[in-house]
Amino acid sequence: MSEDAGALHVLTLTELVRGLREGRFSARELTETLLGRIGALNELLNAFITITEDQAYAEAEAADRARASGNAPLLNGVPIVHKDLFCTRGVLTTCGSRMLGNFVSPYDATVVERLKKAGAVTLAKTNMDEFAMGSSNETSWFGPVTNPWNHDRSPGGSSGGSAAAVAARLVPAATGTDTGGSIRQPAALTGTVGLKPTYGRVSRYGMVAFASSLDQAGVITRSAEDAATLLGVIAGFDERDSTSVDQPVPDYVAELARPLKGVKIGIVRQHFDEGLDSQCAARIREALDVMESEGARLVEIDLPTLALSVPTYYVVAPAECSSNMSRFDGVRFGHRADNPTDLLDLFCRSRGEGFGAEVKRRIMTGTYVLSAGYYDAYYLKAQKVRQLIVKDFRNAFRDVDVIAGPTAPTPAFALGEKTDDPITMYLNDIYTIGANLAGTPAISVPCGFAQNLPVGLHLVGPHFAEDRLLNVAHQYQMLTDWHRACPEGYE
Amino acid sequence: MLNFAGSDISPDCIVGLVGIHPLSLTRDQVQHIALLARLKLEESEFDDVVDKLSRIVDFVDQLQAAPTDGVAPMAHPLDQSQRLRPDVVTEVIDRDAIQANAPAVRDGFYLVPKVLG
Numbered sequence: 001m002s003e004d005a006g007a008l009h010v011l012t013l014t015e016l017v018r019g020l021r022e023g024r025f026s027a028r029e030l031t032e033t034l035l036g037r038i039g040a041l042n043e044l045l046n047a048f049i050t051i052t053e054d055q056a057y058a059e060a061e062a063a064d065r066a067r068a069s070g071n072a073p074l075l076n077g078v079p080i081v082h083k084d085l086f087c088t089r090g091v092l093t094t095c096g097s098r099m100l101g102n103f104v105s106p107y108d109a110t111v112v113e114r115l116k117k118a119g120a121v122t123l124a125k126t127n128m129d130e131f132a133m134g135s136s137n138e139t140s141w142f143g144p145v146t147n148p149w150n151h152d153r154s155p156g157g158s159s160g161g162s163a164a165a166v167a168a169r170l171v172p173a174a175t176g177t178d179t180g181g182s183i184r185q186p187a188a189l190t191g192t193v194g195l196k197p198t199y200g201r202v203s204r205y206g207m208v209a210f211a212s213s214l215d216q217a218g219v220i221t222r223s224a225e226d227a228a229t230l231l232g233v234i235a236g237f238d239e240r241d242s243t244s245v246d247q248p249v250p251d252y253v254a255e256l257a258r259p260l261k262g263v264k265i266g267i268v269r270q271h272f273d274e275g276l277d278s279q280c281a282a283r284i285r286e287a288l289d290v291m292e293s294e295g296a297r298l299v300e301i302d303l304p305t306l307a308l309s310v311p312t313y314y315v316v317a318p319a320e321c322s323s324n325m326s327r328f329d330g331v332r333f334g335h336r337a338d339n340p341t342d343l344l345d346l347f348c349r350s351r352g353e354g355f356g357a358e359v360k361r362r363i364m365t366g367t368y369v370l371s372a373g374y375y376d377a378y379y380l381k382a383q384k385v386r387q388l389i390v391k392d393f394r395n396a397f398r399d400v401d402v403i404a405g406p407t408a409p410t411p412a413f414a415l416g417e418k419t420d421d422p423i424t425m426y427l428n429d430i431y432t433i434g435a436n437l438a439g440t441p442a443i444s445v446p447c448g449f450a451q452n453l454p455v456g457l458h459l460v461g462p463h464f465a466e467d468r469l470l471n472v473a474h475q476y477q478m479l480t481d482w483h484r485a486c487p488e489g490y491e
Numbered sequence: 492m493l494n495f496a497g498s499d500i501s502p503d504c505i506v507g508l509v510g511i512h513p514l515s516l517t518r519d520q521v522q523h524i525a526l527l528a529r530l531k532l533e534e535s536e537f538d539d540v541v542d543k544l545s546r547i548v549d550f551v552d553q554l555q556a557a558p559t560d561g562v563a564p565m566a567h568p569l570d571q572s573q574r575l576r577p578d579v580v581t582e583v584i585d586r587d588a589i590q591a592n593a594p595a596v597r598d599g600f601y602l603v604p605k606v607l608g
Binding site for chain 2: 102103104106198199200213214239242243245305308310311312314315322326329330331332333334336340341342343344345346347348349351352353355357360361363364365367368369371377378380381382383384385386387388390421422423426437438439463
C-alpha cells in the first residue's frame with residue numbers, strides 16, 4: 001500500500017479521482033477503507049439499507065484492471081452510494097418502504113448505469129423517507145437516520161441517508177432525488193453540498209416515481225467541484241425518460257473558474273420575514289457579504305408568491321403521488337397481504353399494510369384533491385398558482401443571475417420534534433419547493449453554523465444554468481472553509 | 492363528529508369555546524377517500540388520519556384566496572409537450588426476471604383471488 005489507506009476517507013471525490021489516476025492507492029484499497037468505516041460507524045447513523053460489499057469489491061477489482069490496461073474512465077474506482085429509490089440491477093431497491101421490502105430490481109436506473117459506465121464503485125443503498133415522502137428521514141420503514149453533527153437530530157430528508165453518509169466521510173458522494181427539497185434540505189442540515197438540476201436535465205428512468213412533474217435526480221457531495229464532476233456524468237438526454245431534455249451537457253468543471261465579479265445575486269425580501277431562525281439569517285447575510293466583497297452585486301428582489309408555494313406543492317405533489325402509487329397493488333411486485341378474501345381486499349390490505357402513515361396521508365390527500373367535485377377547487381387551482389410562481393421566478397431572472405437565500409428555516413431539528421404536525425414538517429421546505437414547482441436548478445452549500453449545527457446557503461438559477469450555480473458555489477468555497485468542517489468523531 | 496347543522500353557533504365559536512379544531516373532513520369522507528385510494532385503514536389509525544388529513548386540507552385551502560383569473564393552469568415546468576417516438580419495439584422484456592418479484596405467478600401469469608363467481 002503506497003499511501004496511508006486509513007486516511008483516504010478525508011479526500012474529496014476530486015482528490016480521489018486524482019489519487020487513483022496517479023496510482024497512489026488502488027480502487028480495492030479505497031473500497032476496503034470505506035467499507036471498514038461503514039462497518040464501524042453506520043450503526044449509530046443508520047444511513048444505509050443495503051451494503052453491497054461483494055459487488056463493491058468486484059467492481060473495484062474490475063476498476064483496478066481497467067486502470068492497469070490503460071482504459072480507465074473518468075470516475076474509475078471512485079466509491080459512491082445510491083439513494084434506495086434508484087433501481088439497481090440484482091440489488092434490493094426498497095424506497096424505504098415495507099411495500100418494496102423484498103423488491104430486487106431487474107434493471108439499472110439511467111443514473112446508476114451512467115455512473116457504473118464511468119467506473120464508479122457502488123458501496124451501498126442509502127436510507128430515506130418512505131418513497132421520498134418526508135423531510136426528516138423519520139418515515140423510513142427501516143428507522144430514522146441520525147445526523148452525524150448531533151445524533152439526537154434529524155439529518156433532514158428525504159435523502160437523509162445520502163447526506164449523513166457524505167457528511168460522516170463514509171463515502172465521498174451520493175446520489176439523491178429532490179421533489180420539494182429532498183437533496184438540498186438534508187445537505188443543508190448535514191453541512192454537505194446538494195445539487196438539484198433542472199427538471200429534465202438528468203433522466204428519471206429507474207427512479208421510483210413520487211411526483212413526476214417535480215422529481216429530479218441529483219447529487220450530494222462535499223464540494224461544488226465534486227458536484228460539477230458528477231453532474232457531467234449523469235446529465236444528458238435519455239430516450240427512456242419522456243421528459244428528458246435533449247440539450248448539450250456543458251463542461252461544468254471548466255466553468256468553475258469564472259470570477260464572481262459582476263455576478264448579479266438576487267436577495268429575496270420575503271426570505272427574511274418571520275419564520276427564519278435569526279442565527280441562520282446571520283449566516284446567510286455573512287455569506288452574501290463574502291460574495292459581495294469579491295465583486296458580486298446584490299440586488300433585492302421580490303417573490304410575492306413564495307408563501308403560496310408550500311400549499312401549491314401539497315396539492316400537486318400528493319395528486320401525482322396518488323396516481324403514481326396506484327401501481328402498488330400486491331399483484332405484480334411488492335408487499336401482498338396474507339389470505340385475501342377477494343381482489344378488493346387484496347388491494348386494500350396489501351396497500352394498507354405496505355405503506356406507512358405519511359405515504360397513506362399523501363395518497364389520500366391526492367385522491368381527495370383529484371376526486372369529483374374537488375378537482376377544480378384544488379388541483380386546477382394549484383396548477384394556476386404554480387403558473388404564478390413560475391412567472392415570479394421568470395421575472396426575477398430578468399434582473400439577476402442567481403437567487404440566494406437560506407435552504408432551510410432552522411438548523412437540524414430534533415428527531416421526533418415535528419412528527420405530530422404534518423404542516424410544521426411541510427413548512428421546512430418553504431425555501432426549496434419553489435425551484436421544484438418552477439423546474440429550476442438549485443444548490444445548497446454549507447455557510448457556517450447555528451447552535452453548533454450546519455447552515456445551508458441556497459442558490460437558485462434559471463433553467464439549465466447549473467454551470468453558473470456550480471461556478472458561484474465553487475467561488476464561494478474558494479473563499480470559505482465551511483465545506484471542510486467535519487463532525488466530531490468522523491475525522 | 493360535531494354536527495353544526497341547525498345550530499346558531501358557528502364552528503369558529505366552538506373552537507373559541509372548547510379550544511378544539513373543527514375537523515374539515517368527516518369520518519365518512521375519510522372512509523370514502525380510503526376506499527377510492529384502495530387503502531385499508533386500521534381502526535386504531537382512523538382518528539389520527541381524520542385529524543391530520545383535515546389539517547392538510549385546511550392548509551391547502553389558503554390557495555382559494557390567490558388571484559388566478561385568466562391564468563392558464565401549468566402542465567409542464569419547461570412548457571414542453573410529450574415527445575413522440577415511432578411505434579416500434581425498443582425493449583426486450585425478460586418476463587421471468589420481472590416476475591421474480593411477483594408474490595404469486597404460475598405459467599407466466601399473475602395469480603389473484605377469484606374475480607368471477
